[in-house]
Amino acid sequence: MHELKIKYQGKKMAPAFNAFHTFLFSPNDTTHGRGTHVKGADDLKRTMNTVIMALVPVLLFSMFNAGYQHYSAINGFPENFSLMEHFLTWDNFWIGIVKVLPLVVVSYGVGLLVEFIFAVIKGHEVEEGYLVTGMLVPLIVPVDTPLWMLSVAVVFGVVIGKEVFGGTGMNILNPALTIRAFLFFAYPTWMSGDKVWVHGARERAEQIADGLQADAISGETILGYLAQNKGAEMSSFYDTWDMFWGFVPGSVGETSAFLILLGGLFLVFSKIASWRIMVSAVLGSLVMGLIFNQVVDMGIVGETSTFYGLMGFEFWKHLLVGGLAFGIVYMATDPVTGSQTNRGKWIYGFLIGFISVMIRVFNPAYPEGVFLAILLMNVFAPTIDHYVVRGNIKRRMKRLKNAVILPKDSDSKKEELKAETV
């Protein structure tokens, strides 16, 4: 590979070979020892790999969960649930391998192909940005998403969401969410309803329509039940712990709040993701949830209202169900599309949580709004930063006006410095 890289140096295909090279090896050309260079090991590749490491448990869990939901929907939920006996089984894992792994492979294959093509056309290096996107995408789509659909969406998301803006680091919108939004608007029947979240549900529905005598597989998500005011029916299937551990239907990787929490802690302690965004997003969703709970308690929204189910849902449980936790931990914290200033991060995160829960409750077609909320705030992040920076300048200008500027004395450097740094 080293030789190939040198052989193709300066040729048109060079970026492609360079990319393979850096992906597989550590670079063989390093900065020479002379001169003063600070060499940090935390390059983009390291950052991306850390996020992927945080995603691996979620992926493994989702592979088991895909099988667990499939068999539970066919055979009924096990009476005395035991983790080893009913969840971590080869049968379950096999469904995961058959259904989830192809999503991952297609997402990476198509996405990296697009990146390579663009790198060769534009003659720049392939950036590592897609490594995380490619892992996020399979985790935020329903398990039965057709692979060609995913490919189309990935091409769209990478080209329109990222490459037109100049590639990794220049994008306004999170590419993974662009892909999800494209799928949602392009193929709504595959992205919502009660037939897409459990593997086999759609197939079974078609067979029944063709005259097969069998029970329909219902794979409604928790939010789906609530949106139809079927909270009681929902709680007969799933209790709060199921929601926390993640033994519920949903998009591939979004279900386990527990593993996402672990991943989030890992990202915070490795200083890859911003804890400010996570904390403020959690606060935002709690506040909005509390407001809705108050509205229900005051009796403004009665039991007959279409919003009753979701509005009356205890406010802290919003964090356990749907994609809220996943979105907050892995996607709101995207350093490129989020706010850059510390105060901006608080505002940005808070609004993501706040708007997510709001869309969740008020969207009649689809009881989930995390991806829409994050995309919306992606668009506003530069504006937030702009005002935060301007506010800071204003504050300091005021301070400067009130400050006593000490007479400049060329001998006392210290005082001069003081006046300048006020």
Next chain:
Amino acid sequence: MALLSKKDTNLILDPLADNNPITIQVLGICSALAITAELKASVVMAISVMFVLGVGNVVISLLRNVIPSKIRIIVQLIVVAALVIIVDQVLKAFAYELSKTLAVFVGLIITNCIIMGRFEAFALANGPWRSFLDGIGNSLGYGVILVIVGFFRELLGSGTLFGYPVLGDPIVKTGLYATGYENNGFMIIPPAALIVVGIIIWVQRSKNPALVEEN
């Protein structure tokens, strides 16, 4: 003398590519976004604009020496409004269903920036024949983009062209649909037109870097 001198030919050909009203001047975007979900509507819209702009340019050009410049905008508006009403009535009489689809956008040809733009920029300063060619050229440039956008949006969004199913039947699953293909609902909604127009602009400018603006 040939019917079209070289200069005259350029009047028609320039707006088709290097001086396209939509992709280069970025005028008339609203209608390009609104009515291009179907190819048929795009074609009818293009023809309507061609009629209004071609005839309008000639009328303004003939009147250009008698219009007081203080009230020229009002005069232009009257001319456009009269022509648009003719188009609207013709559509209602002979293609009622289509005029339903186009709805308010036929009336809104009045506010199409291309028309006022050509009146102001060209017809007020040139003779009727050249103005006519300019009007035809610009509306052709507008129409070409409309048809391209309409083609992709209808094909990908509904699987039809001019209303005829070309990809098979989505309900009984014939043709391409038998393989699991589905229509792309995203292409039906107006934001898709914005993205398609954006891609056309992108392709055009990367083919001809001279069109790229300096920052």
